[in-house]
Every structure is written in C-alpha cells, then in structure tokens.
Amino acid sequence: MSVIYNRVALIGLGLIASSMFWATKRGGLAGHVTGYARSQDTRDTARRIGLCDEVCDNLIDAVKDADLIVLAVPVGAMGAVAAEIGPHLKPGATVTDVGSVKRTVIDAVAPHLPEGVHFVPAHPLAGTEHSGPESGFATLFDNRWCLLVPHESSTAESVAQLRVYWEGLGANVEEMDADHHDLVLAVTSHTPHLIAYTMVGVADDLRRVTDSEVIKYSAAGFRDFTRIAASDPTMWRDVFLNNKEATLEILGRFTEELFALQRAIRTGDGDMLHDYFTRTRSIRRGIIEAGQDTDAPDFGRSKLEK
C-alpha cells in the first residue's frame, strides 16, 4: 500500500481512532498521524503505547496541517469539535467522522466547515464492547463494511480518496444517503443494543432472582446480551438521542411483533411459534454465507474436541 494522505489527524483516541491508527500503520497509508483527546489521561496513555506519531495537547495543533481530519468522538460531541477546528483547517482538507448516526452529525458539523474543505461523513460498521485508547487493534475493520455518506461539500475526488483509505484499513466501502443509513442502523445495531440493555436491566432488577444467579447461569443465552450491554454508555446515549425517530419506529415494530409472539405463548399457539422460529433461521445462514460471522458453535467460544 502507498500513502493515501500525507497528514492525518485523529480527534478522539478511543476504540475506533486507535484501531484506525494501527491499521493505518499496518498499511502505510499516512505520512504522519497526529492525535488529540480531551483528557490528559487519554493523551498520556496514547503516548505511552505509541498511539499516533504525535499526540497534541491542543486540538488546533492536531488539525492545522492535516489533509484528513477524522472526528472520532461521541456523536453528541461532533458539533462542538467542528466549531472549534473549523477556522483552522487547511484549504482542500477532507473532514470525515466515524459517528454511528449520520443525519444529526451532518447537521451539526457541516455549518462549521469553511468553504474549500470537503466533508465526507463515514461510519465503519465494526466495533467491540470495549472502549478507550488501549482497546484498538489493526484488524478491527478487516472485511467489515464502511458506509460513506457524501455531503454536498465533498467532491468526487475527496470521496474516492477516502474510499481508498478505508479499503486500505481493511474495509469494504459502500455509499448510502444519511436517512437510509440511520434507518438501516436502527435495525442492525441501535434497536438491538437498546433491547440488550433493557434485558440486562430487567435481570438486574428482579428481586426473586439474585444477581449471582443471573451471573452464574448466564451461559444459556443471556451472556450474549450482557456483552452488547457492556458498551460505552456515553456513546450509546448519544446514538439514541441522535437517531430518535428511526429507533422509535423500529422499537414500535418490535413491540408489535413481541406482543404477537406473547399472545401465541399465552394461547398456546405452537404452530405460530414454530413458523416464526423457522423463518428467522435463513437470515443467520445469509450472514454466515456473506462472511459476516463465524459458523463455529457459540461464536467459537467452546473448543471443539471429540
């Protein structure tokens, strides 16, 4: 791989930014990478583990010479960061973000960017339940999707260049418009996360089943929910506040279906349940065939030995 951007600035040094850094190094995709995080603590950690070629104590220093500026902070913080950096961006630079919601991020960021700066919003569909500067790794984006949501301020060249960069990071790239992005993600990510948080909350609340029982006997299905519900609270608060409409719509559909299944249980309608549970299997097969998950039982958690 060759250098795609001479100077890259990573703003926010958490899971996504740190994974981007390691993958950028792996691919030799940037000449120089600066980094900035809000807290001294995170900047110190970044320096200690060699995250970024240069960690700046000041946001403006990090972005002022950059050809690509990546906003990798929680969705709710994007606007404020854009407002601060806007006046200091190099003409012709590309600004991108990695936020999990696109419509509100675009509305919050775009007004602060000067003419001549290209804004190409993006969202890599990859993550883990861990966060912070030490959670990143170079292979996070390999064979995952990254969705680009080009803004009117972006040129064909700036979009094409970001695409090549994300491909260099390991991802497959597609373009999508902001509203459709937010709806698709409400289905594949946001609503599942809310439901997982809810189920873990219910378990935590029950008086007649102790926490220690919930923990001991979690392997029967519940523990998969707890992994999802261990994700960063700030990130997810911002996601729900910023993808309100689509999340509420999908939640409405979810509740409807849940009530139908609930009624089938109450009335003993075994055929309805069996049909429903049969239908959902084909989606799993599709995901495995598309290479988006392992077919190893239990995600390969159990070692297979005979």
Added chain:
Amino acid sequence: MSVIYNRVALIGLGLIASSMFWATKRGGLAGHVTGYARSQDTRDTARRIGLCDEVCDNLIDAVKDADLIVLAVPVGAMGAVAAEIGPHLKPGATVTDVGSVKRTVIDAVAPHLPEGVHFVPAHPLAGTEHSGPESGFATLFDNRWCLLVPHESSTAESVAQLRVYWEGLGANVEEMDADHHDLVLAVTSHTPHLIAYTMVGVADDLRRVTDSEVIKYSAAGFRDFTRIAASDPTMWRDVFLNNKEATLEILGRFTEELFALQRAIRTGDGDMLHDYFTRTRSIRRGIIEAGQDTDAPDFGRSKLEK
C-alpha cells in the same frame, strides 16, 4: 475417572445427548451406552459417526437394561417417551432428563415411572445454536452449570450418583426447586431467546430495509441476535409452551422497562439513558469474573493484532 453407571441409555440423539456421549467416553463414566432416536436417519448418522456403543432401532431395547436413562428429546415429547418406557425399566434404575423447563416435564414424566425407579430431573446450562447428532462435542459441559431438581421419587443416593456423573461430564452441579429453576431460566435464557427471535423477525419483515442490507450490515450488533435466533424451532416452541407463566411474567417486566427507555429517548432524557447503560455494565464484569464468558473483545471473534 471410573465408571459411574454400568449401562446408560440416551433417548434422543441431538446436541445434548451426543455431547453427553462424547463426554462420557472421555471420562470413562459408563460401561456401555445405548442410544435411540425417533428417525431412521438420525440412527443411521449415529452409527456412521460412532455415536453410542449401540444404536437401537427400538426404544424399549435401548432402555430395558439401563441403569441410567437420559431423556434428551424436546420438552414436549418427554411425557410420551416416559409413558412408552415406564413398564420396561429395570427396578432401581435412575431416569433423568435434560429439558430446559422443569415443572411441566416433571408433571408429564413422573406419573409414568414405576415405583422403585428414581426420577432425578436435570438441566445442563450449556448449548450452542446447532442441533442434531453431529453437533455434539465432549467439552460442551466443561465449567458450565448443571441444575438438578430432585423429585420425591429420588433417593439421596440416586441424586448423589447423578451429581458425580455430571461432574464427570465436566459440569458444576447445583440443586434447585422446579419453580425457581423455571423463573431463573426465564430470565437468563427463555426471554432473551424470544427477544432475539422477535428482533430478527422484525428485520426480516421490514420493506424499506432489504434482507441483503440486514445481512451485510449485521456486524454492528444484530448478528449476535441471529445466532440465538438460529436455534432449533421445535425445542424453543416447546420451551415457551411449557414455561408460559414465567416467560410471560418476565416479558411483562421487559416491556415495562423498554417503555421507560423509549420514553427517555422520546423526551431526550440523556441522564436516564446514561445511568441505565452504566448500571448494566457491572453484570457483565460479574460474568467474566465468574468464568462464564470470555473478556476477549467480540467473544474473541476478531483476531487481536497490532
């Protein structure tokens, strides 16, 4: 390990029974293991892969000399199997089952067992989303829990012997009463499964998001739900029909909480969301500390490389 039962009969040759067989062999826990499954197909497969020392074409042949009979069929089929084998059981034999629900299984099975036969219901909390005779493996129960729910027909000795057997299969054993079992499992397993099936059903139904989008972009959280929702439809239909009360109760609690979170999203109550998402993290930590799951990001699905 030494032989715990001279002759073991496995009725139903799916994931659980086949895993029990491989673990029994690994530990040398039985002198001789017979097996029976309803269909010729499954019996042929079992013979081909060496599952059981002897596969019988007839249910009665499989159980008649057995010291331990394991009912490893769907919950709704337990009663009929018990009725058929009851008259042919050896005096002093132990009958156990591995059903995911205990109250209704006990009510369905116990009346068919003759005096002098010990009934010790059990439930290993281990499984994968795969089923059938070829899905089993020897390590499935290692470090998992097996719950015993002794029935009045069981003696202290028969319970103790089954405990040693399950420990030999790799499990940690606890005793619990049937109703509490069914409530705990409604929380840690049955309701999470129903919710996962529902979410996958919703995704499958949406007109504006295509199946291929759901599949492509599943890595953002949804794919964990699809794994759970790929479990056997017959097994799960029977679980919900047989653990109706507890499942409906937990579903009611779930819906209540979901509505509270939904309202917080609608009204933009970020503090409520942040608090909720923070609280659920500690359960995850407990599960990892208790050795019931891996702390590897994403269940270890992603390779960690820098």
